[in-house]
Amino acid sequence: MTVLLEAHQLSRYFGGLKAVNNVSFQVNDGEIFGLIGPNGAGKTTLFNLMTGLTPVSGGTLHYRGERLTGLPPYRIAGMGIGRTFQNIRLFKGLSALENVKVSQHVTTKSGLWGGVFCTPASRAEEKRVDEKAWELLHLIGLADRATELAANFSYGDQRRLEIGRALALEPQVLLLDEPAAGMNAAEKRGLTAFVREIRKEFKLTILLIEHHVPLVMNLCDRIAVLNFGELIAVGNPADVQKDPAVIEAYLGAE
Amino acid sequence: MNDFLQNNGFLIVTMVQQALLAMSLYYPLMCGQLSLASPGFYALGGYVAAIIGTIEYFAPWRDSLGWVIFPLEWLAAGIISGILALLVGIPALRLRGIYLALATIAFVEILRVICLNLTITGGAIGIFGVPQLFESRWSYIWTFGPLLILMLLFSYRLDCSRVGRAFKAIREDELAADAMGINPTRYKVLAFVIGAMLAGVVGAMSAPFLNTWNARQGTFDASIAYLAYVLIGGSRSMWGPLLGGALLAALPEILRPLKDSRLIINGLVLVFASIYMPQGIAGALGKLRDNVGRSFGFFRGGK
Amino acid sequence: MALLELKNLSINYGAIQAVRCLDLEVNTGEVVTLIGANGAGKSTTLRAVSRLLKVREGSIHFDGREITRQAPDAVVRMGIAQSPEGRQVLARQSVLDNLELGAYVRKDRAGIKSDIAKMFQLFPRLEERKQQSAGTLSGGEQQMLAIARAMMSRPKLLMLDEPSLGLAPLIVLEIFSIIRNLNAEGTTILLVEQNAKLAMQHSHRTYVLEAGQITFSGLSHELLLDERVLQAYLGG
Amino acid sequence: MKRSALVTLFLTLFAGTVCAENVTSPIPIGIGVAQTSNVALLGEEEVVGAKIAEKYFNAHGGINGTPFKLIFQDTGGDEAGAINSFQTLINRDKVVGIVGPTLSQQAFSADPIANRAKVPVIGPSNTAKGIPQIGEYVGRVSAPVAIVAPNALKQALKEHPGIKKVAVLYAQNDAFNTSESGTFQETVKKMGLQIATLQKFQTTDTDFTSQVTAVLGANVDLAIVSGLSADGGNLVKQLRQLGYKGPIIGGNGLNTVNIFPVCGQYCDGILIAQAYSPSADPKNAINAAMAAEYRAKYKREPPQFTAQTFTAVQVFVEALRKVETVTKKKITQLDLAKVREELNKQIRTGSYMTPLGKISLDQEGEIHQENFYVAKIKMDANGKTGSYIYVK
């Protein structure tokens, strides 16, 4: 098994607050890696560090041996790391179809003139983009609502669309930030199956932040637990679940 | 009809001209950037044309090239505006929202004061006797009109192209766009430069159209006027600035019969339009179309 | 009679239905807990009661009066105070100013003064820092300030949104013991909490919210033993 | 249905009739000056002059018995507004000629329009170089600064022969003042005087202490101020308040009663070269009539722009009369285009006895004015009102 992502003593401080403090871990190629911890533990900050949205205060992050830290977000995305957001950051004023088309940006190269003058190359490219977008919309089950604005979708559908948008990047690594938030039990079950399916189909490595413990336990190959910005445990679900530090931090102290 | 054009030709061409200027704000706005720099580039373009058209140095060019000098003026204005836009845009576009708007207003004011004081720009009196491309004002529709059509086509194509999607993604959520692999700075600067070049070309076309050019052409007032064009017209589609620019430019003339109170009414129109058409004219028309469509049993979108 | 009564409440965020047909009651003297996952609609419910959100359908009654269409400041004057999620202390103002603003709806200067003294008694750490600007406080201190500030309006109903959010376990315990004290002194409390176990241990009744709907409700000590709730919230 | 309604609306708004036509009665003369925007400060004086002229000449028989009417179209303060105003006057209001616009910059923009439409224009206040050269239909009754301004300097030298060092101050962002100051500077040099300090300011300035201290520091014998009423008046006021005692020459921008309230008692003694003086020539009947009318209505002396606009209307009226004499037809029986053409010819012949004194327009349209005046401001004891006392 090859190591795909390697975080080494990653830290981020906001003023005096240590949002992420000396966190080191490795993610293997092809695994589903869960990230859990109480609200405010620093999970989303960690995702932001990994995708370049927040600059690191210290430490390094490598992807396939290449250093990610210090790169702007669009470069990291261009290297094949896609993500979703905890508070859903779809392009709300654009249609579902456009949302999925937008993030094919890195896999296409048509420029201003190509697009405006409709050169054969850009027309061909546009056709591919369109086909791929529809394919993805079918996959996430929103093809019949392709032209509706993203803002008009329910939470669950928005989450799915966000995943679809991230997939359009043709990523090798997918970071999902609380994909099940706001979903009901049935939707959550569907999501579990869906995440497994896309891993298989797109040969993805998936990192996942999730609150819903059963879902995480069920889905993840390995789990890392964060508390107050520090990594308190990493391992397979069964082991982590038994860890007393994890129980205290996450399930609520007496 | 001829008589109608005689009476209103200038106004109609002005409407087209102002619509074009409003559109020059639309491109940065497509990226969510509220830039009010257009009057500056408009003034610059006008000076380029007026200077090429009047100073001694270019006399042999003018003589040998004939009317061809005019498209060359437009080209020169576009290029110079584009270069300046690049220089100003790269640092300025780090600013957001109202801060960018104010920085661009500052740019316009600085440029104005400089133009007011240089010899080559004719100081306060400006440059007059700008050579004419056409006799009648209405004929200038043959420069502004094709440009407008060109820009509409451009915008239409842009809207559904890769670059246009990147613009819109940045407008919707710059951070998410960044995380989806779009370089926001690059596209914001690109949009800013497109807007600036358009404003520059419109300026170059306007110098002969207005016969004269001076530092009063690109001012804070114009910045604010263009802002009103875009917001009253609607900022979400290219039709918004087009309608806003054309209609608001015509408004004081339409109100001319009201004599002394016409500008008071003009102000009231702005207030009421803001309140009752929060999505702008284009938005209001879109809603109207949707409602009409729905009542006939059509639904918007659908495949 | 119920102090607060939500009947058939539905709330939309844009096109999204955040809360659907919700019925909920809080009786005088009770601590009622609302638990659920992120995005389940807990905060939305509290915000609706504080009149920060438009109610699409249904009604809110407080103290025998309908407040469904009231303005936010009016319901504070009627006796509903909220300590919002993320604390939301006024970071640029001093601790003392925050407390004084908490009593904005009151006019009795003497009463306010004695209440501030009382709050300092309850939260001694705040007294030490009363001239400090609230933004410089630690997370736990800010949470205490937020609760104290809400108490300053002498509310009949205190609503707490995630008081344990981002706090160290010891401080969480401290906060919950304060909640218990406040209740013992007669304040009715509606509590939204992600630390389900703790919240249920400190409340009389619990509502479980899932995707905008109530899936379980009942006496807290009973729900604490309910397998389904455990399954949903604490994991297998 | 909707579209056709719109078209109808549009047409009714802008409707005009087609093909050649006769001049209507009363004969329409256009006034396109700034009635709004910040230029209206000047434009309002012009409107008053035009209205007095309309009343006066119609009372005196109009155009050989046919009355004329003035049609006002606001230019606003910008170039496009000036063009719009002119277009409206030319095409919709069918005027025989136009008085306007207020600013030289606007003239450079709008006059070519009238020139191409072959409609005579007389500028009431366009003093920049190059205005009459815009075209054969463009003329003016406002003498260029280069001719007017030096007179004040000569007068100052006559009163104070000891003058050696001169301070020149001007509003740099204003076209008129910049060029006027250029004339002053040339004249100063030509007369062998020394420019001890050259200070620039802006028409929008309100505080002139730095300029004034520079003037005081340079120890000058004469200060020459080219500014508009608000800024120029304030500058004079501050010069005096801060202790400048020497003579002050004001540019034409100060040649308005508008400065009295600005500099109050400190206005006293400013020398101003004028293209118009209300009290210079007691034998000038038309000026007496105009000034009397103005005084009766507004209780003060008529300003220069008022007189110049009156004059512009007068030139049109008299030229129209001549057109009737030459063509031996009533104006109203003539084709509009023909009237405009003939009118333009007549404007440029002969001379006119106007409130400005005797003037004529040459073939180019440039004014030739017989007399220029120098006035000294005399403030009343209350410091609120004053008058321009003719000195030369």
Add this chain to the structure above:
Amino acid sequence: MTTAQFLQNLLNGISIGSVYAIFALGYTLVFSILGIINFAHGAIFTLGAYFTYTLAVGQFGINGLLSGLNLDLQVPFALSLLIGAVLAGLVGVLLERLAFKPLRTRGADSLLALVSSLGVALVIVNAIQYLVGAEIYTFPSQVYGDIKPAIMFEISGQPVVVRTVQVIIFAVCMVILALLGYVISFTRIGKALQAVAENQTTASLLGISVDRIILVTFFMSGFLGGLAGTLVGTSFGIAGPYFGVTYGLKGLAVIVLGGLGSIPGAVLGGIVIGLAEAFVPPDYSAYKEAVAFAFLFIVLLVRPQGLLGRSLIQKV
């Protein structure tokens, strides 16, 4: 630069800067509460001056609907100044109700408020012209009583002059600033105002009527704008309905320079720009109008939040 010149520039800069500060405070108050710029603030500045003029002098000129009217209300100047500013404040309240609140309740794009306030500015300015014409109105030089026009002294043989009007303006500005500082920092309403500026939701959870605080803010803003207008008007005359435009524009530079929404920032920005303008060498005075904006442009690029503004950290 000699000591005398330096001192002269310093005095001039502080005097005009204090007016900028007062004026810009009105801008920044509204911005701190609503996050938008009130383009009608320059028009209210003008209006304030006209209100005071009407009360204290009340003689109108030859143009406009009120031409020839002579009210002669004989209101003492200090009272006129106060009433004029209060009336300007009420116009501010009206402005909020007519042009800002409808937009808020309809949830419109906050930028539209720029347009509607621009519309109001157009209405005010042109209504003034419609009523009293575009001419210049000035206050009689004795409005402040029988004072000496200037104080003059010499430093190493070079004159330094302080106009008494400058001193009075400066003093009035300082009194107002102190008063405003007190109201905002120490009174119940001031604290509520700060709370609303910081977080409207939290403020309303505390029982503060945000709507009422907004009204109070517009009143204060209009009051300050109108007061500044009158002060400038007494010193230099009311140069027509467009007299506030330059101030409106420069005020923008001032508040951004100081930090949008920052009250001490507006004061600092005003003084800085006043000084910067005063210290422009006479040979470059042509570029004086650009100084404020050059400053603004540079500051924005280096420190986007302005001199005293809070840093703009974007929330991910």
